[in-house]
Amino acid sequence: MKKNFAKLNYYEILDITPDAAFFEIRHAYNAAIQMYRADSLVSYSFFSLEERQEILNLLEKAYLTLINGKERKNYDKELIQLGIIDNVGGKAGSKRSAGIYDASRQWGKAAVLKDSKATLKEKVAQNKHINEILSKQEISGADLKTIRNELGVAIEKIAGETKIRMDYLISIEEDKVKRLPAAAFLKGFIKSYLKCLCIEPLDDVCVRYMDCLARIGKNN
Amino acid sequence: MVHIWPIGGGKGGSGKSFLASSLGRVLAGLGKKTLLIDLDLGAANLHTLVDVPYPVKCLSDFIHKKIPLLENTVLETPVPNLYLISGAHDSLDIANLPYEQKVKTLKAISKLNYEWILLDLGAGTSFNILDFFLISQNSIFITTPEPTSIENVYRLIRSIYFRRIRQYFNAADFKTLEEEVVQEFGEGSFNKPDCIMQAVKRAHPEKSLQLENDFNSFRFKLVLNQLRSKDNIALGAQICKIIEKHLGFQVDFAGNIAFDDRVHDAVCQRVSFLDRYPYTRTAYDLRELSKRIVNSTSEQLLIRYS
Ligand SMILES: Nc1ncnc2c1ncn2[C@@H]1O[C@H](COP(=O)(O)OP(=O)(O)OP(=O)(O)O)[C@@H](O)[C@H]1O
Ligand SMILES: [Mg+2]
Secondary structure (H helix, E strand, O other), X not given: OOOOHHHOOHHHHHOOOOOOOHXXXXXXXXXXXXXXXXXXXXXXXXXXXXXXHHHHHHHHHHHHHHOOHHHHHHHHHHHHHOOOOOOOHHHHHHHHHHOHHHHHHHHHHHHHXXXXXXXXXXXXXXXXXXXXXXXXXOOOHHHHHHHHHHHOOOHHHHHHHHOOOHHHHHHHHOOOHHHOOOHHHHHHHHHHHHHHOOOOOHHHXXXXXXXXXXXXHHHO | OOEEEEEEEOOOXXXXXXXXXXXXXXXXXXXXXXXXXXXXXXXXXXXXXXXOOOOOOOHHHHHOOOOOOHHHHOEEOXXXXXXXXXXXXXXXXXHHOOHHHHHXXXXXXXXXXXXXXXXXXXXXXXXXXXXXXXXXXXEEEEEOOOHXXXXXXXXXXXXXXXXXXXXXXXXXXXXXXXXXHHHHHOOOOOOOHHHHHHHHHHHOHHHHHHHHHHHHHOEEEEEEEEEOOOOOOOHHHHHHHHHHHHHOOOEEEEEEEEOOHHHHXXXXXXXXXXXXXXOOHHHHHHHHHHHHHHHHHHHXXXXXXX
């Protein structure tokens, strides 16, 4: 049995380490709110009304304390005195002050990238045509092209993101078997290509592409 | 060594039987001698999912002493390595199984000679169902991403822990304990395992240690079934986190299973979904899930023998 929730310290409540930077605290707080909000599927039926309100209040208090430099210092001091956390001064200080601006900018960028990946994933899941292709035993280069077009991703974008040469990408999509690189390289290319489009499961689809290629090669 | 995995979860259609049959097929395919036991008496249908349309014998033959050895109620299925004890002809509801019969059945199950035994436990939280969960340290709970189903799983998990605590005490001691809990934590707290454990710790420290040992050895897994593209894929992990943070029990998230209309088609045609649609996301999820469950038992063996 773990510690009682009410006895957790603010860092434990938010699931972060005592040297967490500002953006990590904000992120953790947002994630926690997602879980404990009244309309959250996760905690619905788990808590009574009062319990939920109590937790939300506690979360807010933890958040407001930790994002306020002065209050956080005081709170840390208390924890250090109680022997609950080590003196994280040096390490935490540098992480906290040196790069807040950089860190949050980076965070913003990552979030955008993550977001567009999430939309892609959703598109993949919802597109009937793509799902039909993905449940086939064999998947050809032409199929990959269809998937890419369905998702509205430009071939240049794949070249840019995967660093695969344009002529290779075209040969893959046109099933020009003789122009393709050796199998070992090709597999890597196909996986990067699939990853770019958020197609899963990578290995599985790649195997089916290689099977298809083997058959085309034989027929030629 | 035999691995017994009870499978349970929310009411009506969360996918307990589908998971039991699919997991059974994957394990059998890996060459493991696997037995499915349909304990959803009164609503048994596992035989239909593994293509044994007319089970000639079933669990009640053992319960009613028509067949003295449980082993002799086992049926073969068309799948190599996969066996079944059907619950087909049982009019009896498992909740009403008399105590002696229950104990006899539990004992007989734990003596069966199979590598893997999967129990389809049906829905509900009657004491009998809970006791079948507690036959093993493993369990799989399955839920869909719907509040009703999640609610049922929370109740089930709380009930199992509650039942385990209950098993350590005689009626009188437990009553005292309950009174103490209510006095300290208020009305409605007597069925909260976390509150009871605090009271146990104080009044019966040695039992509290044993119980914590038990709880630490539990290998509970959560499966989220019928996930659609709009659903929150992190839901399963979040459910486990809430359980850990607020009940203090560890439940591992074992994975999502995508929703696919073709599951319905496969069930209707009485064919294996995994064989018929092997390249769907859902089939992939089922295979991954099985792998994770097999691997988790090797962890367990390592711990035990190291
Ligand atoms: N991943 C899935 N995708 C789509 N449909 C599913 C999926 N899993 C289960 N189903 C559907 O749900 C139905 C009910 O599943 P199942 O019989 O396994 O539920 P159960 O939990 O055993 O229900 P009961 O409590 O009635 O025994 C299945 O017949 C199937 O049509
Ligand atoms: Mg069922």
